[in-house]
Amino acid sequence: MKGDWYDELVEVFYYNVKEFDGNIHSRVKGVDIVIDDDIWWKFIGLKNEVFKEHILEVGMSEGHRVPYGVFISKVLEHYGVDFTNEKKQICGRENLIGKATLTCIGMKRTSQG
Numbered sequence: 171m172k173g174d175w176y177d178e179l180v181e182v183f184y185y186n187v188k189e190f191d192g193n194i195h196s197r198v199k200g201v202d203i204v205i206d207d208d209i210w211w212k213f214i215g216l217k218n219e220v221f222k223e224h225i226l227e228v229g230m231s232e233g234h235r236v237p238y239g240v241f242i243s244k245v246l247e248h249y250g251v252d253f254t255n256e257k258k259q260i261c262g263r264e265n266l267i268g269k270a271t272l273t274c275i276g277m278k279r280t281s282q283g
Contacts, residue, residue: 175239176246176256183242187229194225201251213244 179198186196194205205225210216221238228237239259247253 173240173244174258174260175243176253177239177259179246179251179253179256180239180242183246184225184229187226189222189226194222196229198246198251201246201249203245203249203251205245209245209248213241213248 182198183196183203186198188195194203196203205222210221214221225238
């Protein structure tokens with residue numbers, strides 16, 4: 171996923187992340203965030219099984235880099251989180267996830283892409 175992200179807000183998202191009713195929940199700047207199957211499908215065209223566990227694992231551990239910054243930032247924007255005065259990170263070539271990483275986390279090509 172290409173685009174810019176707001177790393178401090180993404181960190182807040184991960185700090186507050188939890189699972190409830192099979193969905194990812196968080197709270198950022200007073201806005202409740204729910205990542206359910208509709209959100210997964212809308213933004214990346216996949217169901218949640220691939221990334222959900224990894225996002226929850228990162229949220230529960232300390233010292234990890236916070237992955238999926240562009241995705242999380244787009245979800246925050248979708249929910250109306252205020253980005254005023256927030257520092258934006260520019261996505262460059264060094265921020266892209268390669269094919270080997272996607273394979274390592276269980277991503278596989280299917281008939282649906």
